[in-house]
Amino acid sequence: MSQDVQLDSVTMRFGAAVAVNNVSLTIQAGEFFSFLGPSGCGKTTILRMISGFMEPTGGAIRIGGADMRGIGPNKRPTALIFQNLALFPLMTVAENIGFGLEVRGVPSADRQRRVRELLELVALPETAEKRVTDLSGGQRQRIAIARALAVEPAVLLLDEPLSALDLKLRQHMRAELRELQRRTGVTFIYITHDQGEALTMSDRIGVMSRGVLEQVGDGPSVYDHPESAFVASFVGETNRFDGTVAESAEGWAVLDTGFGRLRGRNPRRLAPGDRATLFVRPERLTLGQDENALEARVSHRDFEGAFVNAFLDGGLMAQVPHLGHDPAFIPGESARLGFRAADAVALPTAS
Numbered sequence: 001m002s003q004d005v006q007l008d009s010v011t012m013r014f015g016a017a018v019a020v021n022n023v024s025l026t027i028q029a030g031e032f033f034s035f036l037g038p039s040g041c042g043k044t045t046i047l048r049m050i051s052g053f054m055e056p057t058g059g060a061i062r063i064g065g066a067d068m069r070g071i072g073p074n075k076r077p078t079a080l081i082f083q084n085l086a087l088f089p090l091m092t093v094a095e096n097i098g099f100g101l102e103v104r105g106v107p108s109a110d111r112q113r114r115v116r117e118l119l120e121l122v123a124l125p126e127t128a129e130k131r132v133t134d135l136s137g138g139q140r141q142r143i144a145i146a147r148a149l150a151v152e153p154a155v156l157l158l159d160e161p162l163s164a165l166d167l168k169l170r171q172h173m174r175a176e177l178r179e180l181q182r183r184t185g186v187t188f189i190y191i192t193h194d195q196g197e198a199l200t201m202s203d204r205i206g207v208m209s210r211g212v213l214e215q216v217g218d219g220p221s222v223y224d225h226p227e228s229a230f231v232a233s234f235v236g237e238t239n240r241f242d243g244t245v246a247e248s249a250e251g252w253a254v255l256d257t258g259f260g261r262l263r264g265r266n267p268r269r270l271a272p273g274d275r276a277t278l279f280v281r282p283e284r285l286t287l288g289q290d291e292n293a294l295e296a297r298v299s300h301r302d303f304e305g306a307f308v309n310a311f312l313d314g315g316l317m318a319q320v321p322h323l324g325h326d327p328a329f330i331p332g333e334s335a336r337l338g339f340r341a342a343d344a345v346a347l348p349t350a351s
């Protein structure tokens with residue numbers, strides 16, 4: 001059975017350094033939850049504490065309501081998949097998957113049945129007698145997952161498991177992991193620095209920076225409603241207009257910026273005189289929009305296939321779908337752009 005994972009003011013100090021700072025959160029049973037953040041933000045440390053390879057220096061971790069303090073990794077209802085998978089190269093696929101069951105003394109016939117079921121689950125029934133070294137990267141990935149699921153963990157912990165794969169395979173595996181999670185109902189806790197992975201797979205995402213859990217929410221809420229400058233900049237591309245709040249009213253703020261007065265949402269209740277930054281996604285900065293109108297010279301444009309990205313003076317970027325007849329972003333010429341105030345968010349400028 002899958003179980004919820006509760007972090008209660010969890011802190012991890014290494015000497016004077018605080019790797020994880022007072023993180024509180026409940027990951028629901030059966031949820032696909034991702035911790036997303038840049039290198040060094042504390043994601044791996046959180047995963048190690050949940051799996052029992054490290055004890056927090058403060059706070060508590062409960063799984064299915066039971067306090068995990070003092071309970072070693074083998075006694076916890078968790079399984080961990082590392083970045084390098086750590087499959088045994090000299091064993092066959094079936095031996096790899098059955099390894100944890102053998103260690104636990106599961107009889108051979110039961111073990112074989114379970115291995116067959118798991119190979120069906122990851123759609124690789126024909127590979128049972130192959131050596132893992134004869135498999136492709138994506139196949140090895142699936143075998144590592146089957147091996148982790150063999151011992152029927154309530155919670156599967158995944159430490160950047162796709163980072164060694166090439167781009168196409170990585171994108172394909174996202175869908176497979178998501179599907180596998182739905183089918184098994186096991187709680188997945190996934191860590192990644194790749195926002196695309198987090199956004200496509202997760203029920204909810206916890207965005208981390210410098211040991212702090214900055215925001216928790218589903219993909220659209222984190223992308224469309226960032227609550228800090230860090231989240232706005234780290235999740236997705238964004239334009240930023242630095243300035244000072246000139247006016248503020250219920251839910252709205254007007255900023256004086258290098259591009260004139262610009263208006264956006266004001267979820268953090270910024271007041272006149274506050275330093276602030278207005279964030280606008282490139283796909284929301286559009287041609288022929290009169291609200292929050294501005295002019296900027298096009299420096300260059302990149303053709304990306306499905307999209308055209310136009311780069312403008314002032315560090316701005318506008319993204320439009322490529323429909324065969326691209327709009328007039330002509331390098332060297334001035335473009336008149338704008339954005340709806342509802343598509344912009346003013347947040348305290350990052351220190």
Ligand SMILES: Nc1ncnc2c1ncn2[C@@H]1O[C@H](COP(=O)(O)OP(=O)(O)OP(=O)(O)O)[C@@H](O)[C@H]1O
Nearest residue numbers: 014018019037038039040041042043044045046193
């Ligand atoms: N055993 C340790 N001793 C001392 N400092 C550590 C130890 N483990 C991690 N740290 C420090 O804690 C911070 C968080 O590290 P952590 O590995 O959790 O980050 P991360 O977000 O997983 O990064 P990455 O994606 O690079 O693995 C870093 O500053 C790291 O140097």
